[in-house]
Amino acid sequence: MPELPEVETVAGDLRDRLLGLAIAGATVNWHRTIAQPSVSEFKRLVVGRRVCSISRRAKYVVIELDRGYLLVHLMMSGRLYVVPAGEPQHDHLRVVLYLDNGQQLWFQDTRKFGRIYLVDDLLEVTAGLGPEPLAEDFTVDDFCRQLASRKGRLKSLLLNQQFLAGLGNIYADEALFAAQLHPLRRADSLTQAEQARLYDAIRAVLRSAVQGRGTTLSDGGYTDAFGRAGTYQGRLMVYGRGGEACLRCHTAIERIVVGGRSTHYCPNCQAA
DNA sequence: AAAGCACCCTGTACGC
DNA sequence: TGCGTACAGGGTGCTT
Secondary structure, eight states: OOOHHHHHHHHHHHHHHHTTOBEEEEEESSGGGEEESOHHHHHHHHTTOBEEEEEEETTEEEEEESSSEEEEEOTTTEEEEEEOTTOOOOTTEEEEEEETTSOEEEEEETTSOOEEEEESSTHHHHTTOOOOTTSTTOOHHHHHHHHHTOOSBHHHHHHOTTTSSSOOHHHHHHHHHHHTOOTTSBGGGOOHHHHHHHHHHHHHHHHHHHHTTOOOOTTOOOOOTTSOOOSGGGGOSSTTOTTSBOTTTOOBOEEEEETTEEEEEOTTTTOO
């Protein structure tokens, strides 16, 4: 599932291939993919705009245009590809943007949950999002203060994009394992040392996953913008390993449901 | 503030 | 073999 590292990877892949190109037209096969504005407005307004930069905010690919922004949220199954003209259509192709060099930007999305926004101001979409965990101005002091003010469970809090932007189910579980913290611990119950451990763990896990170009699970959901798998699935310690031996202590990994999300942890390494 | 739930969707994995 | 059903996932919106 695309989380921060996967979106970062896709954004980087697209950067070299899209920078400076103009959009010549758009086809929308699934109307609900276009979140904002209406499909007809989107098709009209996007034409002629040029790609100025490509970055990531939370789990959004941010395509800065010479006027406004194109934001893409891949959700669970969205994929972005740049393909040459004449490429035969694939299944689940929801949106095509035609580029002025003849190539096409494809948005493929099996489950139809992904969304594309065309907005004048980035904040129309990103205003409510929490801090970027890998940003330089995201300090351990800020994080500790925020943690101490929350009574919720760690797992739910890490998935809350208003609290912290970019973590999803995989990296939340991996970060909690790396910090040796139980997913059901109340955020305000952490000692200073535990707070700092969680801060370090989140950043270390995310950096490592970015470096590994993300996680491609056996269901094949995520690939980069070239259709290639990531490598971090080989480094997962707990996610998807329910019933298997902990790689650190050999205790059986537990799988529970927290806030409706499957949650994996080692009951020995991450004692309550 | 936090937790629980339904909803959005489809492919996959299961039981019969 | 083929059908039906449960389930996974992130985010939003609603209720408690």
